[in-house]
Structures are given as C-alpha cells and as structure tokens.
Amino acid sequence: MLLGYGAFVAIPVGVTALVLASVGYSGPAGHAPADSGAVPLYRILGVLALVTACAAWAGAMARRIGQPRVVGEIAVALLLGPSVFGALLPDVQRWVLPPEVFPFLNTLGQLGVTLFMFTVGRELSLTALRRDGLSASALIGHSGIAIPFLTGVLVALALPDTYRPDGVGAVPFVLFMGLTLSITAVPVLARLLADEGRLNTRLGTLAMASASVADVTAWCLLALVLAVASGGSPTAAAVTVGWVVFFGLVVWCVVRPLLVRLLGTRRPGGPMAAARTASIVLVTVLLCALATEQIGVHALFGAVAAGLVMPRTQAVEQIAWRVEGLTSWMLLPSFFMAVGLSTRLGAVHGAIGWLICLALLAAAATSKFVATMVPARLLRFSWRESAQLGAMMNCRGLTELIILNTGLAAGLFSPALFAMLVVMALATTAMTGPLLRLMDD
Template sequence: MADVKPRRGLGRTLGVYIGLVVVPVVVAIVLLGGGDDGDNVAKAKAAAGPSLVQLLLAITVVVGACKIVGWLGQRVGQPAVMGEIVAGIVLGPSVLGALWPQGAAVLLPKAAIPQLNVVAQLGVIFFVFLAGLELNTRLLRGRGRLAVVVSHVSIAFPFLLGVGLAVFAYSRFAPEGVGFLAFALFFGVSLSITALPVLVRILHEIGLFRTEAGVVALTCAVVDDVTAWSLLALVVALTTASSLFGVVLTVALTVAFVAFLGLVVRPLLRRLVTRVPVARLQKAAPLSVVGVLLCALATEWIGVHAMFGAFVFGLVFPRDNVIATWLLDKVGGLTTALMLPLFFAYSGLRTNITLISAEGWVWCAVILVAAVVGKLGGSALSARAVGENWNRALQVGVLMNCRGLTELVVLNIGLDLGVLSPMLFTMLVIMALVSTAMAGPMATWFARRDGQNVVGLPPRTSERAAA
C-alpha cells in the first residue's frame, strides 16, 4: 500500500507533462509546418550573413595559420609579422584558392569576409593608435638635423621615383575613371613608407636596438612615420574631395583637428594623469578606448581615413602612466593576437598573384628596384652625407627600407578608394614583402662588417683568435 501513492503521483505528472507540454509542441509544429514560408526563411538566412559557426571557423583558421607561419618565419630569421603576412597570402586566392577552391570556400566563406574586414579595420585603428603611443620622441633630442634630413630624403626620393613610374604605369594599371594625380600620388606614397613597428621588432630580434645605427634608424623612422601618415592623409583628401574647395576644406578641418588634440586634449590628459589618484585612473582606463574610436570617427567624417585620427591621438596621449600601460597590455595584446592576423588574412584574400601577367612580373621587378633604390639608396646616401660611416649608413638604409604592415594599410586604403587596381595592389604587396624580408639579414651583414656583435652571428676569425 505504501507504493500506491508514488506510482499514482508519477502517472499524474506524466499525464500533465504530455498534455501541457508535448501536445502543444506537436500542435505548434504542425501549424508551422503548414505554412509556406520556406523561401522567406532562406532569404532571411542569406540576408543575415554567415552563421556563427562559419565566422568562428574562419577566425580560427586565420589566427592559427598566422601564428604557425609566423613562428616558422622566426625560425628562418624573419620577424613573426612577416610570416603572418605570408600566411594571409597563402589563405587567399594565390595559393589555397588556386589549389583547393572547395576547401577555401568552406574555411573562408565569402559571406564571412565582410565581417572579418570589420574586425580587421578595428585592428588597424588600434594598431596605428598604439604605434603613435609607443613613438619615443625623445630619440629626436640631439639628432634633429640627422633625423629630418635622412627621413625626408627617404620619403622624397622614392616618392619621386614612384611618380615617375606612374607616368608610364598609368595607362596600363590605373582603374577606369581614376585621374592621374590620384594614381601618381598613391604610387609615390606606396614606395615611401617605412614600417616603424616592424622595424622595432626586427631591431630587437637581431640585437641592434641599442646600437648607434639602430637608434639612428629609429629616430629617422619616427619622423618618417609622422610625415608619411600626414602625407597619406593629404593624398586621401585630394582623392576623395570632389572639388578644390572640398580639398581645402578637408585639409583645414584636419589641421583644426590636430590643433585641437595638441592644444586642448593633450594638456587635459596630462593634467588628468598627474592629478587623479592611480586607483581612479585604473578604473577609468577603458574609457580611453572610447577616445580612440571618437578620434577615428572624426577623421573618417572629415575624409582623411579613421586611422589618421587614431594615430594623432596616440601621439598626444601621455606616456608612462597606468592608462598607457593598460592600453599597451590589454588593447595591444588583443590587437596583436586577434585583430591584426585578420587584417593580414583580409589583405591576403585581396592579393591574387595569378592576376599578374608576364609583363606584370617585369613591372613588379621594376617597382621593387625603384622602391629599394629610392628608400635604401636615399637613406644611406643622406646618412653618409650627415656624418655616418658607410657601414652604418647602409644599415640605416636597409632598415628604413622595411615596409611591412604599414605598407599593407596604405595599399588597402588605395584599393578601397579604387585608386589601385587588384593587379597593381598585388605587385605592391610583393614589393612590400621582399623589401621587408631584406631588412634583417642585410642589417646584420653590414653590422658584422662594422664590427658589431649581432644576435645569431658567430664572431669573426680575428675575434675568435683574440678570445
């Protein structure tokens, strides 16, 4: 008799569950199945973009490939960023898309590319902000004359060669509807870039960071970076403005923006970090991300690209405080680990080596020679002219010839604006890769000739004998 109530209670529970849960669900399924909305559901799924599974798979493939190839790059004496850029190209139509198109479509579906681009653009914005934040302007003390001369020669000389090449390349490679001025300006800027963050990494990895040649190269690269980004902002303004008045207005608004950050925002930030207690600054640190985004938004609205605003905000942001440390640790870590690999992959997906014809490969070689002669030759000659010996002058030249990630940022802007064709974009990406790959090995070779101790190089015979 004691078991009767539990059994009755169990049967009543099952009856209630079937009547009030199972039956309503079955009826709802029948009613929904009778509808005629299959096409609408399919259209809604297509409009919604890739599924979360597809997006997560694409991000996993990109980040994993960049880290693996970046590690392999370090094993052969290249900075990790070089391997990451190569990984992006391998994932694109040049390699994976050509050898295994079905697999490429699954791993990196076209529907996921726009979403990857959004994250990649955020990565570029934070990258250029951190580049501005990490610029050590104290390097300029006592070296102003050398820095200005070498850095500006390293921009002016390759820029001139780029504009000269554009005269002959315009009819062959310029997209339809693009004027010669915009095409030539972007061509010149593309040959004039030095990638400061990649240069810092190379100097650390080969042991030249604290040498005289390394400090000279960094000093010149600081001036080069500021000048190049400002020149790019001007070129974008000339390209996007529809009239002369529009160009003047864009330049005027840009100058006003820079002046506002330098004269108003910078003193306020300095006062904030010096007067507010450290504990409160730590809590307020995440708000600095909002400042980066607002500055990027401002210059995007002005018409000179979001990255310029982020870079200038990085220049005026106070250093050596808890907020700057938080930004470098938290934002820098996320940017390097996740966002920049996505940018490399996005650039690689737009780089299609199969587009280059036989004539295109000849032009690719000409562009590479002009870029190296202009940047390496101009930097070395000017460094020698202001007092450096030939070995150190050539070290400075090969280091200034490093283009890397910064070049990819510039090239993607040119492709997005329609100024560069996909074929020319691909040729310039190849030029950036080769010139960056040259920097480390050639710098160590010239350093060895100059008698410096360089990481990874054995001592010379005379040094071994002395030891």
C-alpha cells in the same frame, strides 16, 4: 532533509510535469525567419580560429629563420588566398574560407588596424622629434621620404594606363604611388632591431629616430593625399585639408590637456580604476578615428593622433599593453587574411607584368636605400653603417600594407598593381634582416 527536498523540489517538478502534460505536445518550437544574409556563427568562429592559428604558426616559423613575425603572417595569408590555395583547390578554399565571411574579417581587421595605429602613435615621440630639430635623424628621415616619393611619382607616370582604374584622376594616383614607396614601418623595425640586438646601438637609435620622423611626415602626407583623392576638386580638397588642420588643433589644444587632467597623474589601481582608464583610452581612440573617418582621411589618422597625445603613464601603459596583445594575436591576423583574400597574383599577367613588378620592387628598394645611405655618408658615417641604415629604413612591413589597403578601398589601385605592391612590401621587409647580417661580415 529528505522531507524538505521532497516538499521544495520533487513536488514543484511533479506539478510542472502535470501542467505540461495537460497543455499537450504541439510539435517543435517555431523559429523566427532567419536573415538570408546572416552568416552562421559557427562559420565565423571556425574561420577566426583558423586565421589566428595559421598566423601564430607562420609568425613562429618566420622568427625561427630570423624574420619578423609579420613576414610569416603576410605570407600565410597570401598562401590561403586566391593566389595559391584558391588557384590550386578553389572549391576547398571556398569551403574553408567562405566568401560570405570576408566582410566580417575585413571589419574585424579594420578595427585591429585602428587599434594598432594607436600603438604606433604612442611609439612616436613628439618630444624627441622637437629635440632633434634639424639634426641627423631629421635629415635622414625627410630624405628617406622625399626621394622615394619622387621615385614613386615617376614610376606612376611611367606605368601603362591599364594600372590606373577608370575614373581615378592622375593626381591622386600619382601622389598615392609616391606615398607607397616612402613608408618605413616603425613598430616592425623596432622589433626587428630588438631581436637583432641593435635597438640600443648608435645606429639603431638613429634608425628609430629617423623612422619616427619619416612616419610622422608620411601620415601627414597620407591625410593630404586622401583629401585630394576624396575631394574631387581643388576646392573640396582644400576644405578637407582645413578640417584635418582643425581636427589636429582640437586634439592638441583640447583633447591633450583633458587627457592629462584625467589620466596624467593616474597610477595603476584596482579593477574599477583600470576599467575607468580603459574606457577613457578606448573611447578617445574610437572618437578620434570616427572624426577623421567622417572628415574623409581614414580612421587610422585619428587613431595615430590619439596615440600621440595620450599620456605616457603606467596606468595607460598597462591598458595599451592589453590592447596590443588582443590586436596582435587576433585582430591583425584578420586584417592580413583580408589583404590575402584581396590579393590576386594571377592578375599580374605574363612576363611583362612580372618584369614591371620586379622593376617596382627595385625602384622602391633602391630609392629608399640611396635616400638614406647618401645623407648618412655626408654626416660622416662609414660606408658600412650608411648601408646598414639604408637597409633598416627599407623595412616597410605592416604599415605599408595598411597604406595599400587604404588605397585599394579608395579605388586608387587596379588588382594587378595592388598585388605588385603587396609583393614589394613583403620582399623589402623580408630582406632587411638578412642584409643587416650580411653587412656585419
């Protein structure tokens, strides 16, 4: 053994040492020129670890006080952004969250939003919507879109011109404001109702069905509004809408049957089968998102479409569950932090600015509440049930933030208006649970 070790290990090591000694020492190794714009990996990893840990802690704290996790995650992102941490300790905040890391967080967050919208699409049941037809859920869902949308349009017309960025047309600005007041977050509402033990009740089932109707309508409206905003002219907007319709037909008539053939009968198998299923699912989501991004109506619309047509098999469910875990615990916190870093509450100047913010919050909450409660009352629900339904439909959550971030990226919001709408999204989501419990008494 020793002889063999000496022959095959010690002798080669010794010869290598002699060769290196004969070459001589020529100083430290040279380095390739570094990209001056590159962010060191350790900074990215450190920020990502901080963001993930803070989001997990804040989400857990929110759950302890009866709030959805998303409320805590949004709140901690606002605290770490320029509105609080950056205002109190600007130098420390820039060191902890260096500005050069922001593009990376934003990109990672956009990927998280794309995958999250795929899960939203999967939670929207077209079969249930077709079955409901013009039933209670359709009436409440569409009323919960139409009246807040009108309210948002009127609010936009009443706002001072300083809240509309230069170069933004009145029509896309007004339409997007209407859309921001119309949103109900289906995933957040589902988790809140499940935590409250209301998901499978008569009222909870109606709320989820109505929210699904409203969500499908809202995404169609978003595509239309983005087409108008990006088109620049009625003709260009009509062309964009035409491409959206063509995309929808291709997804429904071509992609859906193909996915049924590839995944419709697939059961969970070994690692190779799971890898094949995962690749088909992810490639479909990314290509659909790419298509709508190129059309000009944002990648999230394609991700929702992919979720709608994806087969509901056990194999796909397992892949979607894994995707949702990574998205919820790491990618979406990056999105929240990107939103927090973009939100400057200091842009809301003086008492007048905060009065406008409160008026916007009141308009959003009241319009959604009335738009849901009155139709429910006409459908012979009690006053208490109708009011609780109105509180449920006011849950805007993450979906609202996604819409707002899309509008900010399109240049449709001023920093002050964006900050006001983020406050509105956080407040209306946070009030849902307490209002429901208050009405139980």
